[in-house]
Amino acid sequence: MSKRRPYVRPMDGWWLKNPYYVRYMSREATSLFVGVYALILLAGMVSLACGETAYNNWLMAMTNPVSIGFHLAALAAAIYHTITWFAVAPKVMPALFLAGKRVPDIAITTTQYAIAVVLYLGLFCMVWRV
Amino acid sequence: MMKRSNEPVFWSLFGAGGVVAAFLLPMLIFITGIALPLGILPPEALAYDRIHSFASGWPGKLFLLAVISLPLWQSAHRIFLSLHDLGIHRGREFCRWLCYGTALLGTLIPLILLIRI
Amino acid sequence: MTDIEKTIEIEVMRYHPEQDASPVFKTYRIPYASDQSVLQGLQYIKDYIDGTLSFRWSCRMAICGSCGVMINNQPKLSCKTFLRDYYPGKIRVEALQHLPIERDLVIDATDFINKLESIKPYIVPREARSLEQGEYLQTPEQLARYEQFSSCINCMLCYAACPQYGLKPEFTGPGVLALLHRYNADSRDGARADRMQIVNAEEGVWGCTLVGYCSEVCPKQVDPAAAVNRNKVNSTLDYFLRFLMPGGGESG
């Protein structure tokens, strides 16, 4: 008879057992803020379609301190999402080769930051220019 | 033989949403949720007439649909997978419908509204 | 040289399947020397303190891949990790995370080996060539497309780093998928369609949520996370292209 009795360790609470996993779970948690913000935009979209009064009510609701507090947290979450997204993108994109050499990950990540800055500024200026 | 997964459908939407979230959301959140309410931006910036005419043109429609729908798919996908990470297995099918169903509604509603605007 | 009088504490996971219900930790005090690896520390315990301690090793030079353990909660090759990196602190050595423990630091690698076999970890020639036709030529770029993924030494550190494997052992896992990619990305190989069936499955690349720790712990810079996630793109193309192309995609 076999005396083997392989022991399988439980997985409970694994996400707290390594700082790397804590960062991973924080990254996943940013999706809660992203989702709620998209729903807030959806509400704005619906109110826009309903007419001027409804839309102004939506704008009014956005000035509520609770709303501003949420958006500050959501901004932090969105920035964390952006940083982690740009960091892993080179691992997901097909390997890029220039003149027979692979483009290093850092070059891809940096390029994304450059594009993001242009888009952020472009968006802000577009909204600002009344 | 192993069964082909349907994940590519959800993963593509997740990926598109993640890209939109990374390249636009930080500034969008700042504009709509912080700068405008606090008066950093003038109130006319997002005034009804301005946004309504923006939503009437095709670039505006596409933009609004993209920033509402795609981040919802990104979020739904991550939340659903996190349930597995957290070891929550009860009501798995219900959660699947809840997550992706919300994202689907969040796509169809703006789609219909934007076409009619 | 005062190294000779210094000592360091090693806490080692012990599990005897016939005596212990679950693993227990035992602490040993061993002589410290700055050039000693953790593996040499374990060997000291086995030779001079407790001969029943079981662990795997062979090459002592980070090439055979058999000495992987958790050192202070991180997957490491014990021959490539040195006491000096922890001294004067304590070192805690456990069997590789997520893998069934056979005894002490020895894990059961059966699942890994079966998965490794299933991906055809060898080149299936794209075109048969006779000796007179000479060798298969590759450009430096064709080599660069798979070279890093061919450095894998099957040490399973990436499996110990992967919570998705721990949560769902059916997941093919980082190391094997990286090797799968190594052959699929080789211009001489012709078995891509077969391997894509594994890639496309729930147990294939879709079991991954890009935690990314696997690439961090890999002692050979294989970057298994990149191999797995680039194949999500491949699998997605394969998924949609089969509707566009007559006769289906690469693997139908």
Ligand code: SF4
């Ligand atoms: S990919 Fe790296 S960590 Fe994983 S088995 Fe191979 S060498 Fe070890």
Ligand code: FES
């Ligand atoms: S003993 Fe061979 S890799 Fe450590």
